[in-house]
Amino acid sequence: MSHINLLFLLDSQWKIRRPRPANKDGNWEGQNGGDFFEFISDPSLRQIYRMVFERVKSEQREICLPLRCDTPNLRREAYVRIRPVNVEGGDYLEVENGTLSETPRPSVPLLDPHTARDETFLSICSWCKRVKVNDTEWVEVEDAIHRLKLFGRPTLPRLTHGMCPTCYHDLMASVTARAPRP
Numbered sequence: 001m002s003h004i005n006l007l008f009l010l011d012s013q014w015k016i017r018r019p020r021p022a023n024k025d026g027n028w029e030g031q032n033g034g035d036f037f038e039f040i041s042d043p044s045l046r047q048i049y050r051m052v053f054e055r056v057k058s059e060q061r062e063i064c065l066p067l068r069c070d071t072p073n074l075r076r077e078a079y080v081r082i083r084p085v086n087v088e089g090g091d092y093l094e095v096e097n098g099t100l101s102e103t104p105r106p107s108v109p110l111l112d113p114h115t116a117r118d119e120t121f122l123s124i125c126s127w128c129k130r131v132k133v134n135d136t137e138w139v140e141v142e143d144a145i146h147r148l149k150l151f152g153r154p155t156l157p158r159l160t161h162g163m164c165p166t167c168y169h170d171l172m173a174s175v176t177a178r179a180p181r182p
């Protein structure tokens with residue numbers, strides 16, 4: 001299975017144009033004209049996207065990156081593809097977010113926005129959805145719940161979105177990799 005979740009154009013000011021939500025996950029139709037970067041709260045993610053966009057624009061070639069777009073009860077392997085397009089005489093970047101595969105799982109309250117939270121914080125990687133369990137380790141959410149003994153607690157830590165060192169390094173490497181010679 002493979003389907004598109006979200007598709008939109010970005011103009012030269014990084015404004016969202018013609019967004020098309022393809023499923024119920026988000027109502028992006030209302031975002032026409034909105035600033036893409038206002039939707040990204042994590043500074044490292046903003047930096048990566050900015051670099052990817054600049055690169056696609058300057059080299060006029062697409063970049064496709066794998067990422068995870070999980071929901072509480074689905075592990076979802078996904079991708080984001082950015083490519084230069086010309087629509088009615090205007091140059092845009094087309095951003096496509098799609099799902100490659102989904103695996104159902106028992107619902108994970110830590111990822112559910114309706115779960116009661118306390119004043120503690122946990123970092124989750126915006127890109128791979130791994131959770132930081134100590135100074136050096138980021139693990140799958142199920143492992144983090146086990147390791148941090150979060151199961152059955154009346155309230156759970158708040159999640160702050162950041163980027164794990166592995167994703168940051170890998171993304172920087174793929175964005176700054178030298179373009180293949182024509």
Ligand SMILES: [Zn+2]
Nearest residue numbers: 125128164167
């Ligand atoms: Zn990560």
